[in-house]
Amino acid sequence: MRRVSSAENRRRFGDVADNWLVTDEPILSYLTDMDGVLVHEDHLVPGADQFLAELRDKDIPFLVLTNNSIRTPRDLQARLRHTGLDIPEAAIWTSALATATFLDDQRPHGTAYVVGESGLTTALHEIGYVLTDSDPDYVVLGETRTYSFEAITTAIRLVERGARFIATNPDATGPSREGVLPATGSVAALITRATGRDPYYVGKPNPLMMRSALRRIGAHSQSTVMIGDRMDTDVVSGLEAGMRTILVTTGISTRASVEQYPYRPTAVIDSVADLVGRTSHPFD
């Protein structure tokens, strides 16, 4: 069969067709989840440093993604450096940045009441948002380790009065050495219970997070691979954003669990260490 070009596909079938018909485009860029793929909290996944070094040596554009909205890219860069990973600040994409990009697009120079930490407030300041509790356009909920009853009460009252409810990520829990921690999704549920309003979640598994990441590095979905450790977030959102996906088994999802899902990744590998030496052709 004659291979048709991307441009020809677009002419014939519209943009959507690209993702389905062009499956052997060369890999030109990577999106990779952070926790469970490159690090386990403060510990390096063995070989992750070599994998990232190869991307940089080959000038392959990449972004490291995290659904956690607590930290700014600069803080994350410093933390990652401690674990032995040297990642430029500009190569880190958080759900807070994706949320700010979304709001900047939807309602430029708007106002928001924020329940969250510096990762989120800094991202909103950078797009020119005014943070206020006086009749804001949005209530934006992110992750913090110090949820205050007073702040949540204010958020509930503002949502009741018509502020649009946004949350950075739907994760119900996050990891810690001592056990699970309640995360953004759990606190969002509290506000939803009180107001009857569901938030719009911007982070994974919303493919919006992937699309904004792709735009950030000027990459195209059909020539980008998404690497993640979770079928229900990384793989599904990579797939829905039109990318090929690689599941690594250094985190949450196991090889056996893959079969339980109605979708599957393009490839399953033990670790990103297995990609060293083949980053230009990961599926060969």
Ligand SMILES: [Mg+2]
């Ligand atoms: Mg992960």
